[in-house]
Amino acid sequence: MRRRTVLSMEQALSLPYATLRFAQLGWRVIRIESPPSGEGLPGDPNRYIGGKVVDDDRRTYFIAPNVGKEAIAINLKDPQGQALLKKLIVELDVDVFCCNTVPKRYKQLGIDYESLSAVKPDLIWAGISAMGPKYPEAPGYDPVIQAMAGYMELTGPADGPPTLSGVPLIDLKAGDEVYAGVMMALLERAETGKGSRIDVSMLQAAASWLITTLPLLDFDCDPSEITRCGNEHRKFIPTNVYPTADGFIYLAIGSDVQWRRLTEIPYFAPVANTVRITNEGRHQEREAIHRDMAAVTRQYTTAAIAAEFRKATIPHAPILDIPAVREIPAVSSRLTTTRAPDGKTIRMQPMAVDVAGVATELSFPAKYGQDTMAILKEAGLTAMDCAALNEQNIIAG
Numbered sequence: 265m266r267r268r269t270v271l272s273m274e275q276a277l278s279l280p281y282a283t284l285r286f287a288q289l290g291w292r293v294i295r296i297e298s299p300p301s302g303e304g305l306p307g308d309p310n311r312y313i314g315g316k317v318v319d320d321d322r323r324t325y326f327i328a329p330n331v332g333k334e335a336i337a338i339n340l341k342d343p344q345g346q347a348l349l350k351k352l353i354v355e356l357d358v359d360v361f362c363c364n365t366v367p368k369r370y371k372q373l374g375i376d377y378e379s380l381s382a383v384k385p386d387l388i389w390a391g392i393s394a395m396g397p398k399y400p401e402a403p404g405y406d407p408v409i410q411a412m413a414g415y416m417e418l419t420g421p422a423d424g425p426p427t428l429s430g431v432p433l434i435d436l437k438a439g440d441e442v443y444a445g446v447m448m449a450l451l452e453r454a455e456t457g458k459g460s461r462i463d464v465s466m467l468q469a470a471a472s473w474l475i476t477t478l479p480l481l482d483f484d485c486d487p488s489e490i491t492r493c494g495n496e497h498r499k500f501i502p503t504n505v506y507p508t509a510d511g512f513i514y515l516a517i518g519s520d521v522q523w524r525r526l527t528e529i530p531y532f533a534p535v536a537n538t539v540r541i542t543n544e545g546r547h548q549e550r551e552a553i554h555r556d557m558a559a560v561t562r563q564y565t566t567a568a569i570a571a572e573f574r575k576a577t578i579p580h581a582p583i584l585d586i587p588a589v590r591e592i593p594a595v596s597s598r599l600t601t602t603r604a605p606d607g608k609t610i611r612m613q614p615m616a617v618d619v620a621g622v623a624t625e626l627s628f629p630a631k632y633g634q635d636t637m638a639i640l641k642e643a644g645l646t647a648m649d650c651a652a653l654n655e656q657n658i659i660a661g
Contacts, residue, residue: 269291273295274308276308283362299633310325335632340375346375356642362389391464407428503517529572599624602628633660636659
């Protein structure tokens with residue numbers, strides 16, 4: 265796989281996550297941040313979130329999405345900065361330019377597809393925004409889109425308030441769409457020699473995942489089918505979290521065959537009756553089944569119930585906390601890592617999919633503006649050029 269070069273004006277999580285996936289492949293990823301403006305801290309606000317790791321601008325929340333990347337600071341509000349960006353795209357033979365600012369700023373900053381593709385016609389351009397370029401002023405924040413896209417309406421107890429997901433699903437979904445879109449664009453470029461533009465709407469990407477609820481509106485569905493139901497499955501019964509003598513266990517019955525295997529376990533024989541043989545019948549006795557199941561499970565330990573489920577080939581899992589997840593062999597054997605300046609190894613999330621031959625240890629995130637001077641010199645600027653640009657606040661580093 266040829267090493268690609270990605271230039272990304274990124275902050276927060278959605279786009280840094282997308283470009284992390286490129287860095288994991290061994291591609292060169294250069295993140296662009298703005299020079300100090302005198303208002304607030306410079307660069308990506310996420311640099312300053314969480315506990316200190318080695319210095320003030322590389323805190324815990326910033327580390328994992330930004331390993332394996334270089335960092336430069338350019339003032340794209342200034343025409344000189346915009347000209348510098350174009351020079352970098354040409355001189356570094358950039359394959360992909362990415363951004364996740366509001367679309368109304370594309371032309372203001374000189375990062376619009378038309379301007380950049382004019383200097384490099386085979387450039388692949390990708391932007392993430394809240395609702396796409398037709399809504400140029402809408403800010404894209406994961407919790408806001410979770411609310412707008414119905415995710416909060418679908419999450420939480422039936423008798424409780426709308427609830428955020430514990431994972432920033434929409435940020436990550438948008439990042440994955442950039443990753444997939446760039447791969448498709450590279451394939452097309454290999455065939456046609458032409459670049460392309462990719463616009464990812466966080467709202468549209470989120471709504472594409474409403475496959476089990478949104479289409480039900482045209483089937484005159486019951487309101488209970490498209491709202492919160494706690495840990496239950498809306499269709500398959502029993503699928504729920506049940507209390508045990510020492511914790512909780514999740515059970516998923518996805519067929520009548522699995523129900524039969526469940527009720528053949530001596531513990532659960534009292535839960536069976538003739539109505540409950542089919543999933544349709546179990547819907548009629550939904551609440552009673554959950555009560556009956558809980559009455560059984562709370563008598564036994566999680567380990568004892570799990571042992572019976574394994575023998576009967578019934579889908580189940582204990583409710584693990586995050587430290588326990590990291591110790592699962594299928595996870596722990598695939599963790600990516602980075603090494604802090606003091607030599608400490610930081611274990612991070614695995615790659616989404618194994619890729620043969622790529623390194624799973626990535627370089628520690630760059631300090632704000634750390635690579636500005638070196639990259640500008642690589643693009644042909646002299647030390648005197650860089651000093652002049654720094655003096656004019658066009659660059660920082």
